[in-house]
Amino acid sequence: MTPVVLLIIGILLVPLFDAISTSFTNLRVPGGEYETVGLEQYGTLLADPDFRSSLGRTVVWVLANGVLQVLLALIAATALNSSFRGLNIVRAWIILPWVVPVAVIAILWRWMLDATSGGINWALSGLGLIDSPIVFLGDPSNAFPTLISMNSWRFFPFLTVLLLAAMQTIPRSQFEAASMDGASALRQFRTITFAHLRPILGILGLVGTLWAANIFDLIWLTTKGGPSGRTETMPLFIYETAFSSFNFSLAAAASGIFLIVLMLIAIPLAMNARAELARGPVDGIIRAARGKGQ
Amino acid sequence: MNEYRNPIATSVRVVAVLLILAVLLLPFLWIFVNSFRPTMDIVAGPEIVPSAVTLDNYTGLLDSTPYWLWVRNSSIVALITIVFTVPIAVLASYGLNRCHFPGRNQLGIAVLAVYAFPTTLLVIPMFSLFNRFGLLDTYVGLALVNTLLAVPFAVWMLQAFMRSVPSEIEEASAMDGHGRLRTLFRIVVPQVLPGIFSVAVFAMVVAWTEYLFASVLMVSDSNRVLAVGMADLIGQYRVDWGRLMAGAVMTAAPVVLLFSITARWFLRGVSAGALD
Amino acid sequence: MSTIDLVQISKSFGSTTVVDGIDLAIADGEFVVLVGPSGCGKTTTLRMIAGLERPTSGDVRIDDTSVVELPPQKRDLAMVFQNYALYSHYTVAKNLAYPLKARGVPKAEIAEKVQATADMLGLGQVLRRRPGQLSGGQRQRVALGRAIIREPLAFLMDEPLSNLDAALRVDMRKEIIQLADRLSSTVVYVTHDQVEAMTMADRVVVMYNGRIQQLGTPEEVFERPTNRFVAGFIGTPRMNFLEASVTSDDYLDIEGSVVSAGGAIPKKPGETVFLGVRPEALAIDPQGPLHLTVTLTENLGSETLAYGQVGHQECLLLVPTRLAPRQGDDIRMSCEPVDMHIFEPGDLGERIAVGA
Numbered sequence: 054m055t056p057v058v059l060l061i062i063g064i065l066l067v068p069l070f071d072a073i074s075t076s077f078t079n080l081r082v083p084g085g086e087y088e089t090v091g092l093e094q095y096g097t098l099l100a101d102p103d104f105r106s107s108l109g110r111t112v113v114w115v116l117a118n119g120v121l122q123v124l125l126a127l128i129a130a131t132a133l134n135s136s137f138r139g140l141n142i143v144r145a146w147i148i149l150p151w152v153v154p155v156a157v158i159a160i161l162w163r164w165m166l167d168a169t170s171g172g173i174n175w176a177l178s179g180l181g182l183i184d185s186p187i188v189f190l191g192d193p194s195n196a197f198p199t200l201i202s203m204n205s206w207r208f209f210p211f212l213t214v215l216l217l218a219a220m221q222t223i224p225r226s227q228f229e230a231a232s233m234d235g236a237s238a239l240r241q242f243r244t245i246t247f248a249h250l251r252p253i254l255g256i257l258g259l260v261g262t263l264w265a266a267n268i269f270d271l272i273w274l275t276t277k278g279g280p281s282g283r284t285e286t287m288p289l290f291i292y293e294t295a296f297s298s299f300n301f302s303l304a305a306a307a308s309g310i311f312l313i314v315l316m317l318i319a320i321p322l323a324m325n326a327r328a329e330l331a332r333g334p335v336d337g338i339i340r341a342a343r344g345k346g347q
Numbered sequence: 348m349n350e351y352r353n354p355i356a357t358s359v360r361v362v363a364v365l366l367i368l369a370v371l372l373l374p375f376l377w378i379f380v381n382s383f384r385p386t387m388d389i390v391a392g393p394e395i396v397p398s399a400v401t402l403d404n405y406t407g408l409l410d411s412t413p414y415w416l417w418v419r420n421s422s423i424v425a426l427i428t429i430v431f432t433v434p435i436a437v438l439a440s441y442g443l444n445r446c447h448f449p450g451r452n453q454l455g456i457a458v459l460a461v462y463a464f465p466t467t468l469l470v471i472p473m474f475s476l477f478n479r480f481g482l483l484d485t486y487v488g489l490a491l492v493n494t495l496l497a498v499p500f501a502v503w504m505l506q507a508f509m510r511s512v513p514s515e516i517e518e519a520s521a522m523d524g525h526g527r528l529r530t531l532f533r534i535v536v537p538q539v540l541p542g543i544f545s546v547a548v549f550a551m552v553v554a555w556t557e558y559l560f561a562s563v564l565m566v567s568d569s570n571r572v573l574a575v576g577m578a579d580l581i582g583q584y585r586v587d588w589g590r591l592m593a594g595a596v597m598t599a600a601p602v603v604l605l606f607s608i609t610a611r612w613f614l615r616g617v618s619a620g621a622l623d
Numbered sequence: 624m625s626t627i628d629l630v631q632i633s634k635s636f637g638s639t640t641v642v643d644g645i646d647l648a649i650a651d652g653e654f655v656v657l658v659g660p661s662g663c664g665k666t667t668t669l670r671m672i673a674g675l676e677r678p679t680s681g682d683v684r685i686d687d688t689s690v691v692e693l694p695p696q697k698r699d700l701a702m703v704f705q706n707y708a709l710y711s712h713y714t715v716a717k718n719l720a721y722p723l724k725a726r727g728v729p730k731a732e733i734a735e736k737v738q739a740t741a742d743m744l745g746l747g748q749v750l751r752r753r754p755g756q757l758s759g760g761q762r763q764r765v766a767l768g769r770a771i772i773r774e775p776l777a778f779l780m781d782e783p784l785s786n787l788d789a790a791l792r793v794d795m796r797k798e799i800i801q802l803a804d805r806l807s808s809t810v811v812y813v814t815h816d817q818v819e820a821m822t823m824a825d826r827v828v829v830m831y832n833g834r835i836q837q838l839g840t841p842e843e844v845f846e847r848p849t850n851r852f853v854a855g856f857i858g859t860p861r862m863n864f865l866e867a868s869v870t871s872d873d874y875l876d877i878e879g880s881v882v883s884a885g886g887a888i889p890k891k892p893g894e895t896v897f898l899g900v901r902p903e904a905l906a907i908d909p910q911g912p913l914h915l916t917v918t919l920t921e922n923l924g925s926e927t928l929a930y931g932q933v934g935h936q937e938c939l940l941l942v943p944t945r946l947a948p949r950q951g952d953d954i955r956m957s958c959e960p961v962d963m964h965i966f967e968p969g970d971l972g973e974r975i976a977v978g979a
Contacts, residue, residue, distance in 0.1 A: 068472030069464065132363035143364070145610035147371050152606050153599040154556040154574040159581060160595040161378050164389075164588060172377055175393045210371060214614070226708035229675050232695040233702045234722035234769070238356065244721070248712045256459070260500070263462035270558035274578055291467040301471055308468030315463045323459075351677065351694035 076305035087302065094306035103282065104290065104307065108314065111266065111287040114201065115318065118265035119258060121205040126212035126257070127250075131242070133213070134220050144217065147210040159274035162203050166190055190276055193283045200284050204271055208264065212257050219253045220246060255326035262322060266315055287311045375599070382596045386589035404593035412580070417573040418601055420486070420565075424572055425554035427490035432497045432550035433543060439498070440505035441535065445517075461499040470563050477564060484566045492560045497553040501546040508542035509535070544612035551609075555602045573598055624809045625686045625776040626651050627672060632681035634667050641667050643833035644681070649777075654803055654810045658820035659830035659856070665813045666781055668830075672811060673779050674698050685776055701770035705782040707762045709754040715741070715765050716750040722773045740768045760791050767802070777809040784819065796823060817857050821845065829853045836971070851972040854899050854964055860928060863905075863938050864966070865898045875965075878934025880913045885960025887978035896975060897966040902928070902941035904962035907948065911957030915940065917948045 076094055078087040098104045133143065150158065165172045166189035174186040189199045223246065231241045269288040272278065278285035278293065285293075287307065295304035381389055382404055384397045408414065439458075473492065474483070482488030512535055520534045536543065555574065562575045577598040584590045606613075627649040634642040642664040649655050657665040670676040672683055674695035683691045690698050701722075710718050716737055723733045741747050744764040754762055763783060770778055783799070784792045800823055803810050814820055820827050821841045829836045829844060829852070837849045848854035854862050867875035867882075871892040875882045882898070890896060905913070915938055919930040927947035929940040931954075940948075940956060948954050966972040 068469050068476055071472035071476070072468050128363070129367050132360055132367060135360065141611070141614065143368065145607075145614050147367065149375060149603070149606075150371060152552050152556070152602055154577065154602065155558050156574060156578040156581060157378075157595040157599045159578070160591045161374050163581075164378070164381075164592070165374055170390045170392050170588065172374075172393050206371070224706075224708065226704050226706060227710060229695075230702070230704060230708035230710075230769075231721070231725075232675070233673060233700065234773075235696045235699075235725040236721070237696065237725075238353075240725060245710065256503075260459055260462060263459070267462070267466045269467055270578070274558075274581055288465065288467040291465065292470075295467075295471055304471065305468065308465045311465050312463070312468065315465070319463045351674065 072305045073309055076302055076309050078302045094303050095310065097303065098306055098310060103285075107282075107285050107287055107290040108310070110197070110283075110285065111311070112314070112318075114197075114268075114286050115262055115266045117201045118204055118208075119262045121201065122209040122212055122261050122265075123254065123257060125205060125209040126216050127254075129209065129213040130216035130220055131246075133217055144214060148214060149210070150207045151211045155270040155274055158203070158207055158271060163190065163275055166199065191280060193280045196276055196280055196284045200272055200275065203275070204265065204268055207271070208261065212261060215253065215257060216250065219250055223249045252326070255322070259319060259322040259326050263315065263319060266318075378592050378595050382589070382592035384589065386587050389588040389592070390586070401589075404589040405597070408590055408593050408597065412576065413568075413571075414573075414576075414597060416569065417571055417576040420570055421555055421573040421601070423486050424489050424493065424561075425551050427486055428493040428497065428554035429547050429550045431490055431494040432501055433547055435494065435498055436501035436505050436546050437536065437539075437543065439502045440509050443502070443506060444509035458499045458502050461495075466496075466559055470559060473560070474563055483564060484570055486570070489557075489561055489564050489572070490554070492564065493550070493554045493557055496557065497546075497550040501549055504549070505539065505542050505546060508539040512538045541612055541615040544609065545615065548606070548609045548613040551605060552602065555605075573601070624651050624807055627777055627809065627811065628682075628684040628687070629668070629672070630682040630684065632668065632671055632678050632683065634664070634671060634676060635679045641833055642671070642678075645833075645835055647828065647835070647838070649809060649811065652807045652809055654800070654808075654812065654823060654825045655828060656812045656814060656820040656824035656826075657828045657830055658814055658817055659836075661815060663830040664833040665815075665828075665830050669779055669781055669811060669813045673700055673702050675702075699776045700779055701773065701775040701777075702779040702781065703766045703770050703783045705785060707754070707766040707783075707786075709762060709765055709769075711754050714751055714753055715746060715757070718754070718765055719768050719772055722769060726773065736772055740772045743771075744768050759787050760795065763787060763795060764798075767799070771802070771806070774806075777811065778803070780810065780812045782814050783812075785814070785816070799823070818859065821857065827857075829856060831856075831971070847974075848899075848964065849974055851897065851899065851966040851974075852970055854966065854974070858901055860902045860939055860941060862899050862901045862964075865900075865933055865936050865938065866968075867896055867898050869894050869896060877913070878936065880933055882912045882963075883960070884963065884965060884977050888965065889975065889978065895968055897968060897972060899964035899966055900958050900962055902939040904958045905938075905940045905942075905956045906958065907940075907942060907946055907954055908957040909955055911955040913938075913956040913958075915954050915956055917950055917952045917954065920947060920950055922947070 077091060078089050078094075129147070133140065164170070166174075168174060168186045168188045168191065171186075173189070174183070177183045178186065187195070189195050227245055228241055231245060236244065267288055268286070269292065272284055272286060272289055273292070276284045278289045291304045291307050291311070294307060295301050377393075380397060381393070383400045383402070384394075385399055385401050385403065388394075388397070388399055443458075477483040477488050482491070516534055516538070525533065558574050558578060561572045562578070565571055565575065577594050580594050581591065584594075627647075629645050629647040632642060632645045632647075633640065645664075645668060647655075657668060659665050667676060671678050674690070674693060674697075678691060681691075682689050685698065685700075710721060713721070719737045719740055720733050723736060728736075737750070738747075741750055744767060746761065746764055746768060749757060749761060754765065757765070763786075766783065780799075784795055787795060796819060802808075812819075812823065824841055826839060827841055827844050828838050831852050837844050837853045839847075844853055844857050848857065851864065855864065865877050867877045869888050869890045869892055870876050870881065873884055873886065873888050875884055875888075875896070875898055877898065888896070913933055915929075915931040915933055917929050917931040921928040921930075922944060925944060926941055927944045929942065929948055931938055931940065942948075960977075965975045965977060967975060
């Protein structure tokens with residue numbers, strides 16, 4: 054079993070090293086000729102305003118997605134956290150956006166957000182909320198927030214399910230005790246529910262962030278980075294540099310910088326998650342779950 | 348707390364749940380309905396009840412694209428992905444749980460760090476790597492990548508399950524004379540079956556929905572998977588909404604079908620995995 | 624401290640009735656124990672007093688005011704749960720402080736009270752620890768402390784000692800009683816252990832099948848059980864029940880052993896009744912009316928339990944070890960009429976009053 058784990062790490066690390074070493078060259082296409090140029094590619098990138106704005110945009114993308122998804126998941130999980138008939142069916146089907154291939158999502162939202170024949174504009178004007186249709190994906194200032202929303206829409210239900218599961222393992226007796234102690238529902242949420250959820254929120258924050266950072270397909274299939282490059286995040290930048298501009302080494306360098314930035318975000322999150330896990334609450338949850346006989 | 352529920356709070360909750368359901372599921376319903384309308388109607392604007400219904404979108408799509416070939420390819424890749432992912436995840440999570448080596452706890456979380464690696468970065472070297480080993484344009488090759496994408500989360504999910512299996516059961520098995528591997532298969536695996544199911548479903552979804560690597564690694568037309576095939580159509584049918592909608596429905600259908608069958612197990616597995 | 628009244632309380636879950644028309648009046652400062660086997664409805668009754676369950680019908684009153692419409696937060700009662708229900712993510716100090724914070728008590732006062740309560744319960748050293756780091760007994764005391772700290776109208780306890788080991792249980796029993804005394808508290812205590820009931824209660828409420836079988840002091844339920852269930856439930860070792868038929872001259876015929884009931888039995892000759900007599904009330908008597916064939920003896924130290932048969936019926940005898948019979952012996956026993964209880968047939972067979 055340890056060899057297996059090592060195998061995976063191997064599959065991961067080999068291409069990684071390959072890419073990193075490529076970044077120190079001026080290779081244009083795989084199999085082409087090249088020479089080692091040290092940090093030249095990195096320098097080019099850091100000087101490139103497009104790169105910098107893409108990087109910055111990606112940071113915004115990651116944070117916005119992370120925050121939005123966790124918030125939505127928290128609200129949804131709270132709303133769903135009561136046993137009612139059909140709860141399990143609801144729980145299963147809310148994940149639908151995550152289950153279907155990206156192409157479906159792309160088509161769905163491109164149509165929904167369309168200025169002329171789209172459902173959203175139709176509904177909004179039908180309700181009398183707008184006078185003229187809003188251009189979502191075509192408008193340079195609207196496109197990015199729209200994509201953030203789309204992506205959050207796609208992923209938050211998955212987080213919701215995880216959060217909901219964690220919520221439902223908090224021993225009911227703690228809430229009963231709190232009721233006896235005079236705590237209002239709000240206080241109980243703050244002091245018991247939220248406190249017990251912190252470890253898993255930490256994990257969700259970490260995983261959600263990393264997954265969001267690497268999102269390529271959704272953006273590519275809806276806006277291809279436009280309009281005017283306003284939705285171009287790092288994955289797209291890297292892809293285009295490699296496959297459109299045919300500059301693999303530059304792309305590799307971009308990936309290197311991206312990786313570093315991601316690590317800078319991920320490591321504190323991971324340490325926070327570990328710290329939360331090391332504390333008390335999880336023991337209680339696990340013990341309670343064992344008690345419930347799963 | 349349930350017995351004396353505040354009626355206002357209850358109705359707020361009901362509204363919230365309905366809202367969530369509507370926001371998440373209505374769009375799909377809408378697409379489904381619209382896929383049966385002729386493109387001209389769709390362009391004109393949405394209607395609550397379609398005035399004209401047609402199957403042209405579907406027939407047109409089935410005629411002009413190798414849909415069933417794509418479905419077949421996706422299925423094969425998904426199957427292989429599951430076959431790879433499940434044992435690896437089981438072994439890895441079991442090992443992480445039972446074997447005590449330094450850095451064990453760190454590795455538990457670090458497993459998720461795999462997701463930090465920019466996938467777009469890996470595409471290029473993967474391409475040449477697979478090319479060198481003859482894995483390019485093969486089902487197995489793509490399945491390997493999918494496995495790589497699925498395993499970290501799968502391991503994390505399964506870890507909690509492994510933890511909840513009391514060590515006494517394994518000790519009893521050892522007393523009965525079973526070796527480590529036998530114990531794993533005969534005793535531990537049945538205990539964590541819900542978790543294994545959910546890992547399988549997770550792997551399945553990853554395989555069916557993956558786009559980036561599928562588009563780069565599956566070079567030939569005959570090996571293309573559904574996710575990529577349909578995505579290419581988007582560029583092709585710019586505003587032929589009817590075709591696009593039908594395409595969306597047809598792309599979603601296989602996964603949704605599979606998911607509806609397995610959702611229950613998946614839920615149970617994910618729920619337990621979240622105990623961490 | 625307050626009075627608690629239950630007026631015709633019932634609780635049904637769907638078609639199952641768990642509590643069936645309970646009337647109970649608890650006086651100020653009284654220590655009342657609800658005791659009975661699992662499923663008898665005692666915990667549900669307690670939870671209805673607390674407000675954690677809503678009665679299907681009936682009224683709950685505290686100090687003559689109906690509280691049945693109020694949620695638990697507003698009832699000012701404190702509950703100690705069977706598994707303590709401590710806030711696992713908070714320190715002991717924060718656990719104790721929680722009820723006070725919920726009521727908006729000023730910080731300084733909270734700190735004072737937490738310290739005082741902790742000292743009273745011997746928790747001074749563990750204030751900074753988490754429940755997960757405490758022993759069972761300590762957790763128990765934190766649960767108690769959390770209940771005491773806000774000086775509620777009454778205490779409700781749901782089998783608080785059942786998760787402790789035997790020795791600890793005995794100690795905690797004493798502590799709880801002393802605490803209740805010191806605070807002059809009204810306590811409603813639920814347990815399935817009749818020893819706890821007998822040693823702690825001012826009054827015992829024996830429950831079965833959702834109904835009160837008998838309500839009285841420990842002495843009353845022990846000496847004068849109202850029906851067979853109460854007689855069999857209270858007292859260790861369990862009372863013997865021997866099936867007998869009534870003879871024409873007010874004797875009981877137990878498969879050949881004929882015993883005087885010590886008075887007139889209001890039953891026709893030939894009718895079946897059950898004779899109840901406690902193992903410790905039986906004495907070995909060579910002239911005694913009851914024949915016992917001893918099948919097994921258990922030496923408990925100063926006393927010995929002898930298992931045997933009267934006719935075909937099982938019977939237990941508890942005697943000082945020096946007088947104990949041996950396995951296989953045939954002996955004769957007698958008992959005082961005052962120790963004989965005669966019951967109607969059936970699990971809930973009522974006690975039959977024997978005329979003078």
